[in-house]
Amino acid sequence: MSALEIRNVRKRYGEVETLKGIDIALESGEFLVLLGSSGCGKSTLLNIIAGLSEPSGGDILIGERSVLGVHPKDRDIAMVFQSYALYPNLTVARNIGFGLEMRRVPRAERDRAVCDTARLLQIEDLLERKPSQLSGGQRQRVAIGRALVRDPQVFLFDEPLSNLDAKLRMEMRTELKRLHQMLKTTVVYVTHDQIEAMTLATRIAVMRDGRIEQLATPEEIYDRPATLYVAGFVGSPPMNILDAEVTASGLKLDGCEEVLPLPAAFDGTALAGRRAKVGIRPEAMRLAAESEDPRLTADIEVVELTGPELVTTATVGRQRITACLPPRTALGTGSVHAFTFDETAMHLFDPESGRSLKVG
Template identity: 75%
Template sequence: MSALEIRDIRKSYGNVETLKGIDIALESGEFLVLLGSSGCGKSTLLNIIAGLAEATSGDIQIGGRSILGVHPKNRDIAMVFQSYALYPNLTVQRNIGFGLEMRKVPAAERDKTVRDAAKLLQIENLLDRKPSQLSGGQRQRVAIGRALVRKPQVFLFDEPLSNLDAKLRLEMRTELKRLHQILQTTVVYVTHDQIEAMTLASRIAVMRDGRIEQLGTPEEIYNQPATLYVAGFVGAPSMNMLQAIVENGGLAIAGSDVRIPLPARFKNTVQSGAQVIVGIRPEAFRLATGTEAELSLPVEAEVVELTGPELVTTARIGTQRLTACLPPRAGIAKGEIRSLAFDGDALRLFDPATGKAIEATI
């Protein structure tokens, strides 16, 4: 039995369909991230799970029990909001324990539960403060603590780190990962930040226009994107997309006289003369040594940016551009013509007409 099962969930506002049939089944302890740009439907889906919005059709089950039509307080969930939603007139201790107080939990039991949660979140010394006396990261910990004491079957997080600065977001990502490893509770987490998704999730659902574009592990999403949209959305810098034509067992890069061998795994899945999109991750490139000419692309460097750990190089190949993430001491300068080598396994092919990945044979 799945801890959370979403069956063909659809949501319409008049003639506008915002969710177009979502199907996901989560086992107990999974960390699912709903990832996508604004307007893709991820927050709408989360609100339907939480009971803050009603589905037009479909069903959602928690622990084998349908929760559609069930009041939010009876769904055995806890939600952490983007805005923290703390009571400004209550102390941290009362904010964390407020839900228990409303359920008439005895004071001694309530106090112990709150202190246990505060210890887990490392905010024991803040229990007597008011929210106005806390930093953004501390307020987020209090909001998480309030959800923790509920001990629900499913945690829901609605972009909880978006109000924090870059350093605090990194700290809180680590904290959330640590908490999930300790508690092993089922989590549904909404974000538009791919780094959060890749670092936190056990599975990612990439959403687009009310549909799931791809559902898989972070490794599958990153290394085997199912569509051009996923390939372009996940990754920073995003995957390079080069237009090419299949010719005589090779790939002729459009707008140039460059031709690279067609990997053997695609020989039975693409026909000669077919137009394809060649996808290569920026970090898959390295400077060619001369022994890898058959798997390299000659390029002219246009912009070279040192980020610290990487030398991000924007280069031109004929009329097209690509990005390569090279070691900081790679020794490439603007205007230089160099060959960038890559392994054949790093190459992905997409159908430009459908936007879908072309399946490879083993």
């Protein structure tokens, strides 16, 4: 049974259609991340699931029950907001238990649920404090606790970590992952941060202009992007995209003499003479050894040491590439180096539709 089903959901504001037919079926215990840049429609979709906005078309089912027209409090959901939305005059304990209090849950049962939730989130010693006495990370734990204590069918998170600094974001990602693994809760989580998406999700829906570009596991999104947009959006540094033409001998890159072999996954006969976008992840690239035939010869422009890796920007003819190399690699700005990579690391996309050209 699907915990949440989104059927052909559309949303229109006047002449502007912000959601253009979204279909997702979410099984119990899944962690779905809606990923995309600002304005793609991910928060609009979350608000429709929550009941804060009604769709212009389609249906939302929670536990196989349509919730169109159902008040948010009756949808069996809990939502964690970007702003925490804590009551400043209430203690942590009362903030966590406020929803139970409004539902007239008996005091003893309510106190027990609050204590169990605080223990789970490791904030037992904060129960008598007010929100003004808490750090950003502690406030976020309280907001999560207020959702957890209700034990709903679906949890909704609207960019909950965006107000935290980098260190706290990493800690809270780990905490959310731990909680999900323990509780097996069903989650829909909105973010524009691809690291959050990759580390937390069981599936990712990459959204663009009110549509889903690809819905798949993090591994598939990263290793087999369905479109140019997904390939460029997911990954840091982003995937190298090179212009080329498919020829009988391989992939002729624009502006240089390099010809790359056509990977076995692509039908060279069917593609011959077509234009293509060639995608290669920066981490798939390495310096060619003397015994290897190089794939590309590049002029080094910029070298940046991040600590765990050396991020190198270079040009191949008129096109720019990025390579992530071991941190002790000896490279100098202005030097020329030969690079290689496994042909299975290459992706081909249609330059007009943006879709992958892979066979099957």
